[in-house]
Amino acid sequence: MKKLTAGIASLLLALSLPIGGTxxxxxxAPVHPIPTRAQIEWQELETYAxxxxxxxxxxxxxxxxxxxPAKTFAPERLDTEQWVRTLKRAGMKGVILTAKHHDGFCLxxxxxTEYSVKHSPWKDGQxxxxxxxxxxxxxxxxxxxxxxxxxxxxxxxxxQPEYQKIFHEQIKELTTQYGKLFEYWFDGANGGxxxxxxxxxxxxxxxxxxYRYEAASKMLRKNNKDIMIFGGTVPTIRWIGNExxxxxxxxxxxxxxxxxxxxxxxxxxxxDAKQWLPxxxxxxxxxxxxxxxxxxxxxxxxxxxxxxxxxxxxxxxNLLLNCPIDLHGRIPAxxxxxxxxxxxxxxxxxxDNKLRGVAVTASNLRSGDKKFAPDLSNDGxxxxxxxxxxxxxxxxxxxRFSRPTRLNTLVLQExxxxxxxxxxxxxxxETSPGVFEPVATSDSLTTIGYKRIIRFAPxxxxxxxxxxxxxxxxxxxAEIAAYLTPEVLEAPKIRRDESDKVHITSVTPDVVIExxxxxxxxxxxKGWQRYKGPFTLSDDHAxxxxxxxxxxxxxxxxxxxxxxxxASQIQTPSLGADDRKALLDGNGYTTVTLxxxxxxxxxxxxxxxxxxxxxxxxxxxxxxxxxVRSYSIYVDGQKVASGNFDNIQNNPIxxxxxxxxxxxxxxxxxxxxxxxxxxxxxTLGDLSIE
Numbered sequence: 001m002k003k004l005t006a007g008i009a010s011l012l013l014a015l016s017l018p019i020g021g022t023x024x025x026x027x028x029a030p031v032h033p034i035p036t037r038a039q040i041e042w043q044e045l046e047t048y049a050x051x052x053x054x055x056x057x058x059x060x061x062x063x064x065x066x067x068x069p070a071k072t073f074a075p076e077r078l079d080t081e082q083w084v085r086t087l088k089r090a091g092m093k094g095v096i097l098t099a100k101h102h103d104g105f106c107l108x109x110x111x112x113t114e115y116s117v118k119h120s121p122w123k124d125g126q127x128x129x130x131x132x133x134x135x136x137x138x139x140x141x142x143x144x145x146x147x148x149x150x151x152x153x154x155x156x157x158x159x160q161p162e163y164q165k166i167f168h169e170q171i172k173e174l175t176t177q178y179g180k181l182f183e184y185w186f187d188g189a190n191g192g193x194x195x196x197x198x199x200x201x202x203x204x205x206x207x208x209x210x211y212r213y214e215a216a217s218k219m220l221r222k223n224n225k226d227i228m229i230f231g232g233t234v235p236t237i238r239w240i241g242n243e244x245x246x247x248x249x250x251x252x253x254x255x256x257x258x259x260x261x262x263x264x265x266x267x268x269x270x271x272d273a274k275q276w277l278p279x280x281x282x283x284x285x286x287x288x289x290x291x292x293x294x295x296x297x298x299x300x301x302x303x304x305x306x307x308x309x310x311x312x313x314x315x316x317x318n319l320l321l322n323c324p325i326d327l328h329g330r331i332p333a334x335x336x337x338x339x340x341x342x343x344x345x346x347x348x349x350x351x352d353n354k355l356r357g358v359a360v361t362a363s364n365l366r367s368g369d370k371k372f373a374p375d376l377s378n379d380g381x382x383x384x385x386x387x388x389x390x391x392x393x394x395x396x397x398x399x400r401f402s403r404p405t406r407l408n409t410l411v412l413q414e415x416x417x418x419x420x421x422x423x424x425x426x427x428x429x430e431t432s433p434g435v436f437e438p439v440a441t442s443d444s445l446t447t448i449g450y451k452r453i454i455r456f457a458p459x460x461x462x463x464x465x466x467x468x469x470x471x472x473x474x475x476x477x478a479e480i481a482a483y484l485t486p487e488v489l490e491a492p493k494i495r496r497d498e499s500d501k502v503h504i505t506s507v508t509p510d511v512v513i514e515x516x517x518x519x520x521x522x523x524x525x526k527g528w529q530r531y532k533g534p535f536t537l538s539d540d541h542a543x544x545x546x547x548x549x550x551x552x553x554x555x556x557x558x559x560x561x562x563x564x565x566x567a568s569q570i571q572t573p574s575l576g577a578d579d580r581k582a583l584l585d586g587n588g589y590t591t592v593t594l595x596x597x598x599x600x601x602x603x604x605x606x607x608x609x610x611x612x613x614x615x616x617x618x619x620x621x622x623x624x625x626x627x628v629r630s631y632s633i634y635v636d637g638q639k640v641a642s643g644n645f646d647n648i649q650n651n652p653i654x655x656x657x658x659x660x661x662x663x664x665x666x667x668x669x670x671x672x673x674x675x676x677x678x679x680x681x682x683t684l685g686d687l688s689i690e
Contacts, residue, residue, distance in 0.1 A: 025367045028387050031419035031473040033254055033276040038226035039236060040417060042182070043278055043450045044382075046313045048094035048143065049087045050282060050322035051133075055105045056290040057325065064103025066153030066195030073105070073120035078329025080129070080136040086331050087142065087323065090339035091346065094143030094182055096320065097133050099174060101147075102189060104154030110173055112166045115154045134178040145183035146174055150211050150232075151190050156197025159205050164212060171219050181224045186213070186231030188239070208233050230280060237318075238277045241266035245283035245319075246311035250446040253278040253316060253420050269447075271423070271472070278450070281312035284322035285335055287622045291324035293650035295622075299334050303488040303507045305342040314411075314453030316420075349485040354405050355464070356380055356481070363395035364388045366474070377477045385415035388474040393421075396467040397480065408458040408552060409483040410439075412448045412466070415476040422448045424470040427456070430463035457510065458484065458551050487511065487550045494546050494561035495586030500568045501534040503586075504546045511548045518543040538566045541690065564615070564690035571604040588620035588654075588685035596681055600671040603689065608666045611635060611659055616645070616670070617686035618652035626683030627652060630674040636665035642673070649676045654686075 035043075056064050058072045087095060100106045106116035108130040118125045130146070137144040148170060157163040175181065190207040194200075213232035220227050229236050238255050240247050241264045252269030255277040260266065266279065285305070286295045300308075305321075312319040323339070326332045331339075355378045362374035370376075372387040377397055388395055410427055414420060425445050428436040439456035464482065468475045492506045492513055504513050516525030517537070525545055537544070540563075547558040567584040575583065575592065582590040583601075594601065618627045627649055632642040640663050645655050668689060672682045 025371060027372075028366070028390065028418055028474045028476060031421055033274055034419045035253070035276045035278070035416055036236075038228070039276060039278060040450075041226070042228045042237065043318060043416075045093040045143070045182075045318060046451075047092055047309070047319045047321065048096065048145075048183075049090075049092045050147075050284075050289075050320050051083065051095055051097045051325060052101070052284075052289040052291075052322055053129075053325040053329075054098060054101050054107060054290070055103055056101060058327065060292055061103075062288055062290055063189075064101065064105065064153065065193075066103050066155075068103060068105070070105065070115055070117075070119040071121060073117065073122055075122055075325075075327070075329030078122065078129075078132075078325075080133045081139075082330050083133070083323075083325065084136040084140045084142055086336045086339065088140050089343070090336075091343035092142065092321075094145060095133065095137055096145035096147055096183055096185060097130065098147045098149075099130055100149050100152070100170070102149045102151045102153055102187070102194075104149075104152040106170070108173070108177075110170055112169050112173070113155065130174065130178055138179060143182040144179065145181050145185070146178075147185035147187065148174065149187045149189070150207065151187070151192075151194075153192075153194030153196065156199065158194070158196055159191070159203035159210075164210065167211060168216060168219065171216055175220055175223050181220075181227055183228040183230065183237075184220050184224075186211070186216075186229070188231055235277065237280050238266050239263070240279040240281045240312075240317055243283055245281055245308040247279050247281055247315040247317040249315060249444045251279060251316040251449065252447060253416070253449050255279075279317040280320055281308075281317045282320040282322065283308060283312075284324065285339070286322075286324055289322055289324065291326045291332070293327075293647075294652055296332070296334065296651060297653055298620075299332075299338055301488075301490055301507060302338055302341045302345060303490050305338065306345055306488050307507075309342075309346060310453055310455065313451060316447060316449030316451060345486075345488055349409075350411070350481075350483055352483065353378075353380070354401070354407060354482040354484065355399055358399045358401055360400075361398045362386060363398075364392050366390075377480050380479070382413055382415075382478045385476045385478045387415075387476045390474055392474055393471040394467075394469055395475065396465050397477065399464040399466075399480075399482075401462050401464075404460050404462050405482075406458055406460045406484045407464070407482045408456055409485045410454045410456070410466070411479070411481040411483070412452045412454070412477070413450060413479040414448045415478040416450050418476055419473070420447065420449045421471040421473050421475055422468055423472065424468075426467040426469060427454060428465045428467070429459050429461035430465075431461070436463075436465055455485075484552060486553045489548055489550065489553050489555050489557050491557040491559040492546045492548050494544055494559055496537065496563050496567065497534075497586055498567045498581045498584040500536050500538045500566050502537050502544065503534050504531050504544075506548045508548065508550070511550050513546060513548050515544055515546040518545065537563075538568055539563075540565050540569070562690070564613075564688045565605070565609075569605060570689070571606075572601070573604065574598075574602060583684060583687055586686060586688070588617040590685075591619040591621065591624070592684045593626065594672075594682040594684075599673070599682060600669055601684070601687070603668045603670070603687065605666045608636070608664050610662075610664045611668065611689060612663070613659060613690045614641075614657045614668065614670065615654055615686075615688045615690070616657070616684070617654040617688075618645075618648060619683050619685040620652065624652070624683060624685075625677050626680045627676040628672040628674075628682065628684070629676050630672075631657070632671040632673055633657060633659065634667075634669040634671065635659070635663055636667050638665075652685075
């Protein structure tokens with residue numbers, strides 16, 4: 001009887017195990033390469049800030065030549081406390097400061113050069129910005145890191161053995177005087193033209209040997225054993241291969257720089273590489289890395305910042321977001337507002353995990369105990385994990401909700417301490433009993449790594465199945481979470497092009513766009529219509545409203561755009577077809593540059609008509625030149641307006657010129673009396689007439 005009972009018990013246990021289940025209780029063998037503990041802890045940071053600040057800030061430069069006077073470094077209200085409080089409120093875990101950029105100017109009173117803050121008017125030469133920021137970080141609980149450009153366009157010794165000593169001494173100062181560092185940046189820009197102590201020459205070096213990075217890394221680790229090193233010849237993390245703010249949808253943490261044929265391969269990593277070298281996405285909240293007043297209207301929107309997060313952290317990489325410091329020595333108010341709104345949105349988006357505590361089963365169990373059970377995949381802990389049996393590299397996790405649940409986002413995490421494994425997976429929801437369909441997503445469902453975030457069209461379901469189709473070893477899943485995340489909605493943009501077609505666009509994908517044309521008399525919309533693509537509107541002085549919404553956000557932010565005369569009625573006799581299109585397409589990023597010596601442009605109508613205003617849009621391209629600074633406007637040969645576009649270089653926004661009441665005519669001539677810069681040519685982004 002005892003034998004029969006035992007036999008029945010054994011049979012029941014065997015039946016309780018899914019197909020493929022075994023009684024393995026040991027953890028799966030690592031699939032190499034694997035990360036160090038420090039690399040795992042670094043990736044868990046997810047987001048931290050880059051801070052570019054220095055002489056470039058005060059001289060409107062990105063790459064200083066090395067000859068800008070130290071006395072121009074003169075912040076009036078520098079406040080590292082404001083930086084750190086803002087960045088902490090924005091969810092950043094640390095700060096990396098450009099202690100020295102390519103111009104060679106040092107933000108600490110180094111003994112290695114006179115080209116530093118000690119010869120600036122800031123704090124009468126007694127300041128130490130590295131110390132101030134490091135202390136503010138410690139006070140508020142943020143990690144502190146440093147960027148030190150190997151290239152030095154100021155040093156007369158650059159390219160010679162003497163500079164090697166200077167460079168290493170600077171590293172020694174920075175790693176011994178300012179406390180613990182979590183990351184150190186060696187920029188990849190090396191050698192070229194520069195001031196070089198007055199030589200004003202071009203110098204080339206072999207970066208792999210000249211900087212002696214192996215010795216430098218030993219200095220870094222002497223007092224910071226877990227420091228992450230970016231760049232050089234002994235990195236522990238890698239540049240993602242672009243500065244646009246994204247990692248590849250397929251992104252392996254493994255990479256071998258020596259095998260790469262082009263640096264852009266870093267965007268995807270290498271499945272067969274022998275080194276664990278996770279990616280870091282570096283991008284700026286503004287077009288430039290350093291602050292430029294002309295970019296005050298080009299701060300990334302909250303929606304754009306959210307997209308950066310999904311395309312970096314959500315693709316197995318860390319996000320290093322640059323926050324330039326302004327001329328006062330502070331993070332600008334607009335940047336600060338958007339950073340905080342960005343963090344608040346993400347915090348709310350990932351607040352309610354729909355999978356937490358939901359019943360889960362798996363196609364395969366590693367053991368009969370709870371050590372690698374499927375319910376560890378949704379326990380809210382990344383140090384526990386569900387694992388498949390040895391030899392099994394495909395299978396699924398099945399989650400059943402207690403009631404129909406709406407979802408549009410899935411967050412997946414592998415247990416990367418044992419290596420990155422998943423190569424391809426599938427996400428399905430139960431649409432009817434026993435019938436599963438893939439979610440609607442544009443994402444390629446390939447690698448996962450530390451974290452992968454998949455967005456898809458909202459779906460309501462009682463069951464979710466995640467199938468791992470291919471892997472480098474038994475799959476180890478630390479966590480899967482599901483959310484109904486709201487979209488960040490911003491008012492859409494409206495423009496009418498040179499052929500009278502109206503374009504309405506939204507920065508948020510997969511939104512519903514509606515538009516209405518206002519009644520000229522009542523000012524009320526004639527009726528809202530679904531926008532399906534550009535449409536022709538040749539009416540003069542029409543007013544269009546447009547709004548956006550999604551199934552998860554019904555706010556419907558709205559834009560109103562008053563249009564002037566239809567472009568089809570405007571002739572531009574001095575311009576070719578391409579230039580005419582660029583001038584009248586409503587897009588300030590397409591530009592017209594007049595011929596050398598040409599300072600005016602004439603616009604013609606077939607007959608005379610009342611004219612209320614002319615709207616000039618400067619080129620919106622980065623570092624554009626040739627903006628009109630002083631102007632005159634003539635109608636039928638009579639001068640009707642003149643003036644200045646103050647601060648146009650620093651604030652290149654559309655400029656409206658109201659003409660005297662009763663102005664009427666058929667020939668309008670716009671004259672550039674003066675432009676920004678000397679000896680250049682007039683450049684126009686867009687012109688329109690109302």
